[in-house]
Amino acid sequence: QVQLVDSGGGLVQAGGSLRLSCAASGRTFSNLAMGWFRQAPGKERELVAAISWSGGSTYYADSVKGRFTISRDNAKNMAYLQMNSLKPEDTAVYYCAAAYFAPTSIPLEDYDYWGQGTQVTVSS
Numbered sequence: 001q002v003q004l005v006d007s008g009g010g011l012v013q014a015g016g017s018l019r020l021s022c023a024a025s026g027r028t029f030s031n032l033a034m035g036w037f038r039q040a041p042g043k044e045r046e047l048v049a050a051i052s053w054s055g056g057s058t059y060y061a062d063s064v065k066g067r068f069t070i071s072r073d074n075a076k077n078m079a080y081l082q083m084n085s086l087k088p089e090d091t092a093v094y095y096c097a098a099a100y101f102a103p104t105s106i107p108l109e110d111y112d113y114w115g116q117g118t119q120v121t122v123s124s
Contacts, residue, residue, distance in 0.1 A: 002026045002113040006096035009118030012086055016122070020081040022096030022115055033101040034072060034079040035059075035111060038092035038120075048094070049081060053103040064090075086122045093117040 035050035
């Protein structure tokens with residue numbers, strides 16, 4: 001099994017920035033795509049951003065395009081989500097996730113491994 005630990009959440013004012021980190025350990029093989037999900041109270045969990053194993057393909061939800069950036073460092077088994085220009089509607093628990101997939105492609109569903117979640121709260 002792959003174990004994921006996500007961190008970096010906190011309280012920030014609107015317009016501020018946060019950087020989330022995800023550390024992968026255990027049986028981490030090649031072709032491990034990674035993504036970030038979020039879930040706010042009363043809302044469905046949604047995919048915010050994802051990145052292929054190669055790092056050459058990325059996905060962003062329309063609500064975060066131009067503000068969030070996903071990246072990874074395969075040598076360190078790490079993934080990151082840089083969040084800029086944060087809005088109150090970004091408030092949610094953010095989860096790192098991973099799945100084995102084609103090295104140049106990204107999955108939009110059926111992620112197999114999950115972090116514990118980290119709270120992001122944006123005040124107005």
